[in-house]
Amino acid sequence: MAPAPSKLYADDVSLLLVLLDTNPLFWSNCALPFSKFISHVLAFLNAFLRLHQLNQVVVIATGYNSCDYIYDSSSATSGSSGTGKMPVFCSKLLENLEEFVIRDEQLEKGGPGGGIASSLLSGALSMALCYIQRVFRSGPLHPHPRILCLHGSQDGPEQYVAIMNSIFSAQHSMVPIDSCYVGAQNSAFLQQASYITGGVYLKPQLLDGLFQYLSTVYATDLHSRGALQLPKSVGVDFRASYATFLLLIACLNFWSLPSGIIIISYSLSPLSVIRMSRCFCHKRTIDMGYICSVCLSIFCKHHKKCSTCGSVFGQQAQSDVASSSNKRKMSDS
Amino acid sequence: MASGHVMKRVKYKTSVKDPGTPGVLKMSGDRIAFIPHNPNSASKLDVNFRSVKGHKNTKEGSNKPPWLNLTNDQGGSYIFEFESYPDMHICRDYVGKIIAKSGEPAKTAPAKPDMIAPDEQINTAELEVRIKLLREDSELQKLHKQLVIGGILTEAEFWATRKRLLEREYGNKRKQRVGFKSAMISDIKPATDGRTNRVTFSLTPEIILQIFAEKPAVHQAFLSFVPNKMTEMDFWTKYFRAEYLHSTKNAIAAAAEAAEDEELAIFLKHDDILAEEARRKIRRVDPTVNIEADQGDDYTHLPDHGIFCDEAKETSEPQYELYKRTLAHDINRHAAVVLEGRSVEVELEGTKTVAEALARSKQAEAANEDSAANADQEWLKRLSRLTEIEDLQAPHNHPVAPLCIKDPRDYFDSQQANAVKILGEDPLGTAKRKSAVNSNEAFGFLRECISQVKSVGLHDPIVKSKDALQVFNALAHDISRTKYDVGKISQESALDKLPSTTKEQILHHWASIQELLKHFWSSYPITTSYLYAKVDRLKEAMSQIYPQLEEIKKSVPANHKQQVSVLVRQMHQALDSAFQHYDADQQKRSAKSDQRLNGMRE
Numbered sequence: 001m002a003p004a005p006s007k008l009y010a011d012d013v014s015l016l017l018v019l020l021d022t023n024p025l026f027w028s029n030c031a032l033p034f035s036k037f038i039s040h041v042l043a044f045l046n047a048f049l050r051l052h053q054l055n056q057v058v059v060i061a062t063g064y065n066s067c068d069y070i071y072d073s074s075s076a077t078s079g080s081s082g083t084g085k086m087p088v089f090c091s092k093l094l095e096n097l098e099e100f101v102i103r104d105e106q107l108e109k110g111g112p113g114g115g116i117a118s119s120l121l122s123g124a125l126s127m128a129l130c131y132i133q134r135v136f137r138s139g140p141l142h143p144h145p146r147i148l149c150l151h152g153s154q155d156g157p158e159q160y161v162a163i164m165n166s167i168f169s170a171q172h173s174m175v176p177i178d179s180c181y182v183g184a185q186n187s188a189f190l191q192q193a194s195y196i197t198g199g200v201y202l203k204p205q206l207l208d209g210l211f212q213y214l215s216t217v218y219a220t221d222l223h224s225r226g227a228l229q230l231p232k233s234v235g236v237d238f239r240a241s242y243a244t245f246l247l248l249i250a251c252l253n254f255w256s257l258p259s260g261i262i263i264i265s266y267s268l269s270p271l272s273v274i275r276m277s278r279c280f281c282h283k284r285t286i287d288m289g290y291i292c293s294v295c296l297s298i299f300c301k302h303h304k305k306c307s308t309c310g311s312v313f314g315q316q317a318q319s320d321v322a323s324s325s326n327k328r329k330m331s332d333s
Numbered sequence: 334m335a336s337g338h339v340m341k342r343v344k345y346k347t348s349v350k351d352p353g354t355p356g357v358l359k360m361s362g363d364r365i366a367f368i369p370h371n372p373n374s375a376s377k378l379d380v381n382f383r384s385v386k387g388h389k390n391t392k393e394g395s396n397k398p399p400w401l402n403l404t405n406d407q408g409g410s411y412i413f414e415f416e417s418y419p420d421m422h423i424c425r426d427y428v429g430k431i432i433a434k435s436g437e438p439a440k441t442a443p444a445k446p447d448m449i450a451p452d453e454q455i456n457t458a459e460l461e462v463r464i465k466l467l468r469e470d471s472e473l474q475k476l477h478k479q480l481v482i483g484g485i486l487t488e489a490e491f492w493a494t495r496k497r498l499l500e501r502e503y504g505n506k507r508k509q510r511v512g513f514k515s516a517m518i519s520d521i522k523p524a525t526d527g528r529t530n531r532v533t534f535s536l537t538p539e540i541i542l543q544i545f546a547e548k549p550a551v552h553q554a555f556l557s558f559v560p561n562k563m564t565e566m567d568f569w570t571k572y573f574r575a576e577y578l579h580s581t582k583n584a585i586a587a588a589a590e591a592a593e594d595e596e597l598a599i600f601l602k603h604d605d606i607l608a609e610e611a612r613r614k615i616r617r618v619d620p621t622v623n624i625e626a627d628q629g630d631d632y633t634h635l636p637d638h639g640i641f642c643d644e645a646k647e648t649s650e651p652q653y654e655l656y657k658r659t660l661a662h663d664i665n666r667h668a669a670v671v672l673e674g675r676s677v678e679v680e681l682e683g684t685k686t687v688a689e690a691l692a693r694s695k696q697a698e699a700a701n702e703d704s705a706a707n708a709d710q711e712w713l714k715r716l717s718r719l720t721e722i723e724d725l726q727a728p729h730n731h732p733v734a735p736l737c738i739k740d741p742r743d744y745f746d747s748q749q750a751n752a753v754k755i756l757g758e759d760p761l762g763t764a765k766r767k768s769a770v771n772s773n774e775a776f777g778f779l780r781e782c783i784s785q786v787k788s789v790g791l792h793d794p795i796v797k798s799k800d801a802l803q804v805f806n807a808l809a810h811d812i813s814r815t816k817y818d819v820g821k822i823s824q825e826s827a828l829d830k831l832p833s834t835t836k837e838q839i840l841h842h843w844a845s846i847q848e849l850l851k852h853f854w855s856s857y858p859i860t861t862s863y864l865y866a867k868v869d870r871l872k873e874a875m876s877q878i879y880p881q882l883e884e885i886k887k888s889v890p891a892n893h894k895q896q897v898s899v900l901v902r903q904m905h906q907a908l909d910s911a912f913q914h915y916d917a918d919q920q921k922r923s924a925k926s927d928q929r930l931n932g933m934r935e
Contacts, residue, residue, distance in 0.1 A: 024775035209800035
């Protein structure tokens with residue numbers, strides 16, 4: 001599963017995929033202006049590239065309507081040493097970023113911002129993972145990849161399943177997702193992403209010192225991380241119960257009842273925070289409840305039908321998958 | 334109580350296959366009577382309950398119809414098919430009561446009459462699987478010992494929750510036939526005692542089966558000579574004498590001995606039956622036999638490639654051709670037998686039974702071959718196309734129903750809104766504030782920022798040293814604060830830090846609590862007195878674990894106390910909620926019965 005560590009690439013060579021939040025609706029409200037933010041990030045990337053001559057950076061813009069690769073240090077032509085104002089790669093990146101924002105704006109169709117102003121994190125994560133897969137397949141020699149999400153927008157619930165899939169895929173390929181969240185509230189998505197993949201989640205308190213956070217926490221390669229004490233999440237927000245379930249399946253005890261519903265109780269888990277899981281129906285915090293055996297939604301009491309996926313539970317419905325899928329088809333039609 | 338009577342429409346079956354005679358079942362007092370609708374029908378029934386020794390019934394929810402099976406003291410049984418499960422349950426409870434009453438003096442009823450679990454009967458195969466599972470999984474064994482032998486759960490209850498496990502084990506066992514060993518029988522090495530010239534061969538029925546299969550002539554000889562002409566001991570002595578002659582590769586000596594002893598000659602000559610079979614066999618290799626690699630395949634590490642033979646001494650004189658057997662003969666024959674697989678499915682006990690069973694299977698094979706001789710080629714083709722060799726298949730998973738989530742927001746949206754509310758923020762307010770900014774303006778603003786950076790360049794210095802120091806301090810503080818927190822580190826388990834005995838104790842308690850709770854919760858809602866008794870038993874067992882946990886908590890060294898108490902607390906909480914439920918249910922029950930009493934009084 002894990003790529004064989006290459007011998008020629010030392011273990012301190014990194015491939016850093018930076019997901020840059022370019023959601024205009026977020027940045028127009030943020031306490032930290034985008035210009036400041038981007039200069040912190042550029043300085044960090046520059047520092048990162050100087051840490052090892054083989055280090056590689058790929059920047060993906062996470063827009064409001066689209067996302068795209070805006071910079072890849074491996075394909076950049078090394079040449080002149082910049083204009084004096086900034087290194088040449090920075091101006092290249094900014095140029096691409098500007099083009100991207102224009103493209104993103106053209107895709108904007110709907111009227112003034114309805115709903116939640118979230119950016120396309122799921123898309124950007126998928127692109128990053130695709131890139132990493134391509135690197136894995138390019139041969140035995142490749143740097144150690146990791147993903148860094150520089151994010152500020154709110155979580156977009158409609159992307160929930162897609163994001164969780166990306167997270168599990170990253171976990172599967174052993175790619176840590178680090179996240180640095182500059183928004184107002186904590187991002188449950190990114191907390192989970194970092195927790196599940198073994199990355200670092202950080203919400204900087206002092207945005208003016210962003211560069212310091214980035215270089216202190218995220219600059220070191222994965223090999224050196226083993227020897228470092230990095231910030232740990234004090235409380236991971238496991239509101240998204242689906243992930244909780246998959247994540248802690250080993251710690252949970254769940255029992256199948258004849259009705260095809262599974263009872264769970266959280267105990268002996270290494271995390272006491274997960275006890276704040278809430279039911280889907282009344283949003284009560286529960287210790288013990290029912291889980292839909294098909295889609296893993298949590299309920300505080302027995303329901304005849306799952307409100308999330310429409311599976312029908314009942315006395316006749318045995319827990320085998322075939323019958324429940326039949327039932328669902330019937331209920332769909 | 335028993336004086337009441339029950340009358341239900343049923344079908345009476347004399348055996349499971351019997352379609353059944355429709356009629357009416359009447360149970361009253363101590364008699365069971367069945368009156369068929371068709372008065373001419375022969376299957377009338379009128380028996381005393383005293384002759385009924387036990388009862389079984391099909392479970393609701395299984396795809397079987399509601400059957401009640403009463404066993405009588407002659408070993409026979411009466412099967413009644415009911416129209417519905419409630420009907421059946423009424424009759425079952427009635428029968429249960431009567432039997433419990435009348436069965437007490439007879440003492441033939443099972444030891445614990447209140448624990449008659451439905452369908453307690455199991456066959457030996459299933460029992461074997463259970464034993465195997467217990468032997469392989471020491472944790473399961475511990476649990477089984479504690480709960481089943483401790484009398485908290487019955488055997489059937491314990492295994493009912495592990496159906497998957499049993500099925501998997503059972504499924505594995507049945508499908509592929511066991512093949513012969515790859516090692517050749519000529520490798521059976523004699524044991525010498527070193528002092529005398531005597532050598533001892535130890536033969537197991539398995540080896541004998543292989544010898545018979547590989548050497549039909551020996552098989553033939555065994556069937557005709559033993560025990561009429563010679564004892565089994567003599568037979569095998571002669572056989573190994575012949576084998577010895579072969580191994581010396583002295584065809585001349587072999588010919589000389591064969592001339593003296595006609596029985597020995599059989600072993601020394603080429604096998605006629607073999608030659609006959611050979612051509613047919615080549616066409617009928619069964620692709621489904623599992624030729625599992627074993628030690629015999631490891632020829633590269635064994636001297637002489639593991640084949641007990643000396644090819645150096647070869648004679649090539651034509652008159653001794655008959656008595657010469659080459660290594661190639663042996664290998665080919667062995668390969669053929671291995672490919673054929675073991676068609677004999679008897680318990681490998683005595684030599685005689687092995688010999689006879691092999692003969693039977695050969696006959697059956699021959700019969701099959703004759704009838705299907707023409708379709709041979711086609712059969713082979715079809716077989717190779719249809720047979721899936723299990724070893725080589727991807728793991729067979731259950732059919733998968735794709736997850737169809739109508740709206741992924743359901744997963745998160747409500748939770749999010751709720752959390753925001755708890756944090757004291759108004760989600761609507763923030764949304765409004767956001768939507769106040771026109772998206773065009775926002776995009777414009779962003780572009781402006783970018784071009785600003787482009788023209789001005791990076792800030793210099795990027796971070797003020799005051800800010801940087803503050804960040805450092807904050808990070809260092811955070812890290813030192815979270816470093817020793819228990820259970821917050823994702824990759825480390827708090828359990829790993831505990832002393833191994835404590836860890837084991839906790840894990841064991843955890844496993845048994847889990848098992849007990851599983852049974853406890855699945856017993857609700859309590860519908861029968863059987864479940865009622867079970868819940869009582871479970872509750873009793875759980876309350877015994879409770880103080881044991883306290884004990885652990887007290888006994889651990891001080892530096893682990895915190896971790897252990899966190900773990901123990903969670904187990905206590907799980908138990909507490911079970912007790913709570915138990916008490917609440919108990920109260921509800923007593924309230925109900927009070928009401929009933931009051932109602933009667935009024």
